[in-house]
Amino acid sequence: MTAAPTTTYDLLGIGIGPFGLGLAALADPLDDVEAVFLDQRDGFSWHAGMLIEGTTLQVPFLADLVTMADPTSPYSFLAWLKATGRLYQFYIRESFYPLRAEYDQYCRWVAEQLPALRWGRRVTSVVRVADPASADGGYVFEVTAETGHGVERHVEKYCAKHIVLGTGTQPRLPAHLQGLEGAGPVVHTSDYLPHRAQLAASGSVTVVGSGQSAAEVYRDLLDGCGTGAGEHRVDWVTRSPRFFPMEYTKLTLEMTSPEYTDHYVSLPIEQRDVLAREQRNLYKGISGDLIDDIYDTLYRKSALGAEVPTTLLSDTEVTAARFDADGAGGAGEYVLTLRHAQLGTTAEHRTRALVVATGYAPTAPGFLAPGLGNLDHRGRFAVARDYTVDDDRRIHVVGGEEHTHGVTAPDLGFGPWRNSVILANVTGREPYATERRIAFQQFGLPVSADPRAETTASQPDEMEAAR
Structure with a gap:
């Protein structure tokens, strides 16, 4: 039995890990974004096999799902602490680093509040189809997902203007x-x-x-x-x-910044592959x-x-x-x-x-129709600066761009910034401020060596140019 789509969503996410969950949380209050997120699991789970008692995150609690994009969000880690009566205990503990088990509980709490999440949906195909609402030959994405097994198996179809791939990695x-x-x-x-x-x-x-x-x-x-x-x-x-x-020194941490990402994206792909090996100790x-x-x-x-x-x-x-x-x-x-x-x-x-x-290794989703998503010479997604992988900038990637964007790809704290960029692309506006410069240092040479001249980065802001 197939359920025909009745809604064309602005945004459809495939895979609900921390990055996809954060995107859903930031999209939730936006009146001009109707979103749905699909995942084949029965519910949210974050590295369940490694929630060893006493282990902590390697990043501070500010690197939650939403705070770095919207510190006032009701889906922040501090909001979870307050809702569960643990805020003062966390305050007295005097550590910025949450327990891994706490972070998992926090993410589950957020997931329970978001009506856009659909669990138990295994996506089997994503294709382009004609948009019936378009008079000029436009298209939308038709997404097919299966639920249940055997005689209980059902097929659902969804339509969306934008796709976000958050299928994660495999051991x-x-x-x-x-x-x-x-x-x-x-x-x-x-x-x-x-x-x-x-x-x-x-x-x-x-x-x-x-x-x-x-x-x-x-x-x-x-x-x-x-x-x-x-x-x-x-x-x-x-x-x-x-x-x-x-390595956790402060000037090194500036490499998890928009400026360093601009610099990294501008490098030849061969040089990026070398840097990826050399920068292992950064994350x-x-x-x-x-x-x-x-x-x-x-x-x-x-x-x-x-x-x-x-x-x-x-x-x-x-x-x-x-x-x-x-x-x-x-x-x-x-x-x-x-x-x-x-x-x-x-x-x-x-x-x-x-x-x-x-x-873990990134997984190339087998459900994308041929031609959906640009690939590099090694068969990896050729992810643009604004996290898109298609010429029309409507298929986005979260967490699968380490080979193109470097150390910010797996960084939990940078996830909200990336999600803000995606939502700006979807809405045509900037619902959450996306800082362009946060680092004291500069990662390319200035245009002029004259200290009296304006020091402008030698590499252009590719994301800005793509807007």
Whole structure:
């Protein structure tokens, strides 16, 4: 059974993660935006497998869904604290960084208040169709979505003038760690919590990967390391040259700015790809407090006199993996081939279970009709400065433009600014102010070296030119 569209929406979002949810919250009070948002899940969930007790965001509470666009919004993190009676407790706590579990609860609270959200809708196609309300051959997007399964399956159709793609990313596993079958679990960090007890019970766990997620899992497993009852061994292997902290100095934070994004977008794509690798520590590093906590925990355990059953290996890559059914007295073990980058030497490492912290990869939605969305030479969306991927500037991307826009793409605090740009494009006005300059520094050379001349950025404001 197919439900025919009865409304042409100004905006239709596909995928409701934090960025899509923030866009829905900012669109909600606008009288000139009729919006709907679709997601195949049954409700909002944010990294449920990594909501380890006590872990915090790496950005302050101001980086919520809406505040950086509209500090007066009823959907702010502070509004949630007030509504749930936790504002004074958060104030007394004197920390800018919310717990991860708090952030998830806050997002769920916002989602419950937004009537534009439609859960349990799996989008299967997006095509262009003639706009019946247009006299000059205009078009709209027709979106097909499925609900239910089997005999309960229904098909719905929606029409919209603008599409926003917020389909997010999927867990990424290296090829040599895929398809391993053994006695112990092989778990991506996205699915860590449901397997935590099984991992600890395995007797030995190896965390493979770098960054905050790897560090949080290692720290969590470290609590049961060398404790007698339920004791297990935990090792950490990363190909990064060191267990590097996320750089959080203030002039570096200015790179999450409109000006730096203008500069980054203006660079050749080959140079952007190089920068993406070089700038990992700007947003993929470990919080300094967590690094210190890991060291202090190891120190505390070692002070008891016994050797702590753990090894931390940096600059070390897992190049192959297999399961040895006869290992560990017949219980079976995974055998990892490790290669040290500086030394060029290899060794084998045995473990009963694996936690893979190798991040996420963007997904190219298969529901877009051919020709909808410009692609680069590597098959990625060619995202313009204003976050559109089509010549008519009507298909927008949120959170999938790291290769074109750099460090601001995954940054929660920059999400409201990007959503403000999208809403300005949809409405033809600026419902939320979009700051053009917030940084003290300049990311390109001035036009003139004469200090008496006006210092104008050497790169044009591409977003302004596209308006």
